[in-house]
Amino acid sequence: MKDNYFIQLYNSIKYEYLKNNPLFCLYNSNIDINPHQVEAFLFGINSLNNGGAILADEVGLGKTIEASLIMKYYYLSNRKNILLIIPSSLRKQWQIELEEKFKLEAKIVEGYNFDDVIKGDNNEGIIICSYQFAALYAEKLKNIAWDLVIFDEAHKLRNVHKSNVKLAKKIYFLTNKIPKIMLTATPIQNTLYDIFGLVQFIDEKIFYSKKSFSKKFLNDGNYIELKNSLKQIIKRTLRKDVKDRIHFSSRTCITVDFAFTPKEAILYQMINNYLKREITFAIPTSNKTLMTMVIRKLTASSSYAVAETFQVLKNRLILLKESTAVSSVNEGLDYFLNFIDEDDNLTEDDNGDNTYELFDREKVNEFIQNEINEIDKIITSAESITTNSKGTALIEAVDIAFRNQKKQGIDEKVVIFTESIRTQKYIVELLMENGYNDEIMIFNGSNNDRRTKEIYRAWRVKNYGNTMYSRSIEIKNAIVDYFKHESKILVVTDAGSEGLNLQFCNTVINYDLPWNPQKIEQRIGRCHRYGQQNDVSVINLLNTENVADKRVYEILSEKLSLFNGMFGASDEAIGLLESGESFEKRVLDIYQKCSTVGEFNKEFNKLGKEFEKKRNKGFKDLKELFTFWDDNKKSKIYTDLNNKLYKYNECLTYTSNSKLDSNSPIKNKNYLINIKGNDLEFFTKGYICIGAILNKGQLVKPVLICKDEKNKFIVKEETIIDTLSKAEIIQEVGESLISLTELNIIKEESLKSFMLEYYKENNELLNYEKSKIENWKVLKKDYLVHYFEEIDKEIEVLKSSFRDSKDFKEKLKISKEMKDKESEKTTMTLNYHKDIELIDNEANKMVKDFESNLQIEPVCQIICEIRYITEE
Template sequence: MRRYSSLHGELFSDVLAKNLIGAKSYDRIAGYFSSSILEIAGEAIEKMDGKVRIICNSDLEVEDVKTAKLATEALSKEWCDFKPEELPPNKARFQRLYDFLKSGKLEVKVLPNNAFGLEHGKAGVFTLADGSKTSFLGSVNESYNGWKINYELVWEDNSPETVKWVQEEFDALWNNQYAVNLCDFVIEDIGRISRRTVIPGVEKWRSNTGNASAVTIESVISRNGYGLWEHQKYFIDRVFKEHKKAYGARYILADEVGLGKTAQLAMSAELIALYGDKPVLIIVPKTLLEQWQGELRDLLGIPSAIWNGKVWVDENEIIYPLPIEKCPRRIGIISQGIINNGSEACYKLKNKLLSLNYECVIVDEAHRARRRNLSDKKLGQSPDMNNLYSFLMQISLKTHSMLLATATPVQLYKIEAFDLLNILSQANVSVLGDKGSYWRKPNENILKGLELITGEISVDSITEAWHWMSNPLPPSEESPNVKLIRSSAAMTEEQFNCDKLVSEFPINIQRRIERLERDFFASYNPYIRHIIRRNRSYLENTINPETHQPYLPKIEVVLLGENKKDSLILAGYLGAAYRQAEHFCELIQKRCSSAGLFKTLLLRRIGSSMIAGYNTGKKMLEEWNIVDNILLSEDLEDEEIALSDDLKELTKEETDTLKLFVSYLNNANISKDTDPKYNMVKNILTFGVTLDNGEKTVPWKKSGCIIFSQYYDTVEWVAKNISEDIDEEIGVYAGGDKSGIFYHGEWRTESRDKIKKLVKERKVKILVGTEAASEGLNLQTLGTLINFDLPWNPTRLEQRKGRIQRIGQTNDVVYVYNLRYRDSVEDRVHELLSSRLESIYKMFGQLPDVLQDVWIDVAVGNMEEAKKRIGTLPKKHPFDVKYNEEVQNVDWESCDEVLNKDAIRNKLLEQW
């Protein structure tokens, strides 16, 4: 045995370098993953004949490495959290390390520290050139400081029994079931960093290449999240390339819920804001303002400001008393409520917004921009635009690029797709051509164009086809035939109207036009080119030729609670109270012909939970006008509802009905023992669910569960009671300052960011949330979802499911349980829709928003009207799957040039 000390020699030369020269192998139990891999003794390893194997410890959890997919994601994230790109530049070290890893001369495995804990286990075995072996133990880490600078102690021992013992320790760790190989992402990132150069400023980036990759490769989402998937990168890259052209980017992003539309739009907004000097405006439903700002901040690290109706509020909640046209950030977010409202104050705000010119305008839930004259008899007429449609038509003239987002570009009628393209086409001939375009001609011609692309009709001749094809003529990149036609007509890429007749082209070009016509109406028409839609099934079943894996890992959703026997019985006092709520809504209906959500308020609350119904009934009795301000805030989103004069007071019959409603719930003695929904949730969390095939799931509290309700009354009551029945911390995620933790019935307030962190770290496995949790919240560590109530807006149901059926989900199968009372409004609507739910979902990708009116019709007793609305749904999707956009690989990961982070932030902090 030989003893070494930093005081009496050089550990590097005395132990490491001496033994590595010509060595056949070096097996090393090292310290922490990131530093160990970066600071190995490169020069000495180069002198080896064999290879080095290093086993490191890591902050990974055992749960993170149970599958290869999880291990890759977790290890990639830990590597990025280490921020290797921010280390002092040492390209030679990174290049050497990359070469070792790629050649196989260095192999690294990582073991979660909660498997054993490796922080203090440091040892190694050398197999020397002559085949003999020696081993060492000591305090030294596998780092430059460890071997050359720090004070360390090392014992070297070449006795067979010691070598055998150290080797067995190494082998046990190296072959442990939880030890995972260093993933390709980490290896390739080491290579990228070895070539990395920094572009100092935005202007230099613009004039140099303006490549998206220089901004995206080290963005927060790329380094701290689950990264961007190929379909997301494809859209962002396409938008940014189009924005740099004279005519700008004009697209409808129609991906299904859960495929990351917000991330795609947010990254596009950042790139566009950096490339130009004019503002970027984002228009979203009122309920999504904070979620949008949060995702910009958390996913991408992007500063922004939201207009709260009076002032601007930045990403740090700092208030700026500036007018609406002076946003303190390059990216400003406003509510659609401002646009929908017809008040004088909102009219002035809209005019101020229209006084500016924009780099880009982004609109979320854009299908809300609709014509009022939507019916079979009026589709041929010019659109009677609602306020949002009209405003977007105007602001389209004031922006270079425009992006509209909606999962349902077509709710019921093909013409709805035209209306969205109509918005994009203002002052932009690349979308629908110029004023002489056949695609833009009003009335029947618009419908004819839609029927041509759906294959319902066809053209009679190449001359007629050319009228449709030539204005707008697609860009050259769309097809070799288009490129030759454009070249023959001497058209620039900024020109879209080819005014030559077919007969005026040379014969060979005429043949090219005929070839183009064969595929034009299916593949190159304006709708296909400007509506980008990818559905989950397409991405899960389409193989990426680069990786030979699907573009998106498949996440199967098992829907439970759908059978009639699964509905909960409305019995006793609860059933009596529900019937009084129905009677009350029918009474209000007689005096209120509009505002469907308002007049069904009580029914929706009691349909959620006994406690929500009871609290609402009491508030209505105490002060009827309170529904005009407090209660509606959770229900009406951007609708501006005020009580008409004849509804300012309740009638005697209405008051008596409300009193009876409250008394029945009083008599029911509301508690966790008497609420049938609560008891069902408790059983599911504790014992799991028996599936149709007889198999039983694990208890849902083990696999992690999110419980949704529309109403905070319900959320608070459910969470508190669960915390008393299950010995775990129960998270509450809601708007404002209402988020926190219940433990054994005791409450402590926590920020929403803290709640998200606890869920991500698996320290909170049961989360109860309002609709605030249905947007902007990633719950990949939770494998189950319970809908405590069913929102009447179908999009809300999809958004809830999208919290767990999303990119990065750690489970291959997720379970969703829908709770509903038997013979309730929800149950009756479910029965009406049940025969068509599957076909509707397959056609639209989700349930159209317009089906919300079915719930209202059923609630007020208009069953025939409800059936009529369902009957109007088409039997076939108007565009089938033709705008399932092909996904192409976009290589950002190998990017060598990176735009300085401070330069990015400083640009985005500029005021309008």
């Protein structure tokens, strides 16, 4: 039976109220949500009133989804100024996912479009920028009233407490006092100071100062108190925690070995000799480390990439020979910088290239010509190689992949990764020569080739009339759709692979292997992700004659567990790396300084021992800082959460289906009704009111309340709904049926009931903030006492020096220093109680300010007044 007018009216109000609930975001997004993600989402929302949270789920568990849900909630709550600060290489991927999965439009801001994006007519919305950009434009960005800041890969900020880390300090300045969510799979990477640095961004009151933190937690080892301090700030879920709820396929590793041909071995040695030159005019000193790294990677890619790369270097040298200064020749640098993330430190500490100061111009040109001659030989050698041994290994790898897939009865599909667009072209040509003509696709970010354009046009026709996104997203969708249904091989670059979800393919081939473990994990994660039904094979091509390549592979495979197991680079590897970039530079350093097998083995053994040292018992204790519940309690949390989600969904569906029709002919707001067959707990006459409690015009609670003739209040929703379902309208009344006095009493009771719920919900929030402020107060007072102790120690040292000194002038100098210190101590003593009082007053003000922020001024608005009588 259709609900009557009163129930429909109440459901209309309740539906709007339910839409304000954070859980509404779950039913307004194009993605499956897992319980741990909902838990983290709600944790993040609740934490924002206290400064924010660190969401530290292990890799692959959906921190992006958790943060996107928080952004969605803020956006729907009309808090739309959101700043998303992330590594530059992830900007497009975030933009795509926000648009595709959450229907949120985000703009990427860079230097050239800053004024258009930030100061345009529409200043509201999600702005995406890199860490480097945020630091560079901190002063301008600070002028915007941001509602929320999200950091991805937030461990980049962990060193904010160090005096020489300018980037983190500028971003701290920019985002201070703004609610923030920090995303990182590695909240601790090297020391306990990492977590101190991250928590400082959330709220500096928690640990106060580095010195206080060090004394309390590093020196005293008070991990229990530290864990309690982190409980309200960090939410971390490991893959093993959810393996019973989420299907994880395993990953297995296959290596296809190859050895250089004599020509390739000669070419490799020529490049190695060139890169170890003390002076290379083609490579600027300011970018030498990173450019050398790029060249070494391309050397392992293909002879075709080598020839192209060294031709760029040769062209630079030719221009340099005709130039008057090194700085005037920048042509060709972009070629190398395309391989480097914007967030890498592109410049190095050096004194510049002072070769010009040591020799006259004629001599310098002679050096440059010698370098050109050396590079010419490298280019000639590279161009003389027609068959790459690695290419032969690739054909074998593809054959192995397809044979394995055929045995398993699954689709024959492989994704081949390379870092070079030139090598990508070579791979396609090689595969075509070996019979894979119409089964190959490429994806590299530009996608201007004829075949991609044809696939895109066909996809547009197939999806005519569907909701379309930006052209870049549509091209990506077209490529993925074609690969899934028509093609067998997808050859992609790392830049082109961003945002690709390929869980329908179970084989990844690393044609060339990055030294950055995070990049390798991102590659494998294109296929080994949520929704993958088959075990994933990772096929790597390994040069068995290159001891350095073999040792790097051993570390990636054995120490960091990248290629085997269910979870890949899981929590077991936490802390072993300072960062992917630092690992790359460490490996490069080994390549550059070692020449013999013995030297390589010594350095890689040293690196392996460093990793093992970090796997000690103490480090495991640190990881347990983020384990707040045992399995039984975690299970109960998920059960309660599932029940909550079920009830919310049920209520949302019911109220949505039972809302008041906007075309309802009933217009009067006051009614006299008869209730048949009353067997309820209130008396035969009274009032029922339907309305809403508003705060600053926003609906915060629907009102459904009954007051009977004996002044008894009923607020239980089910009871009143059941009563109204039996209602029969006797009369529609124009004027109010309830006296003003009676109506005010009903409103006061409704507000009283609401405020009790409100303060109960926010009591934990308030107590947590009070505990933080109390802790801050204690630490600040301890700091004063500690300062007294330090001055006393300094005075004792000076007294000892005074006694030991035999030099009269030195004694006079020490005596003056002692008097200054004594004077400083006297001043501090006189001001001590005043300083203590100031600290107490500041703490009290903090509490009052926070309480003031929690204060609301709700009003009760009655929409429908019902006077009822009951009929036995």
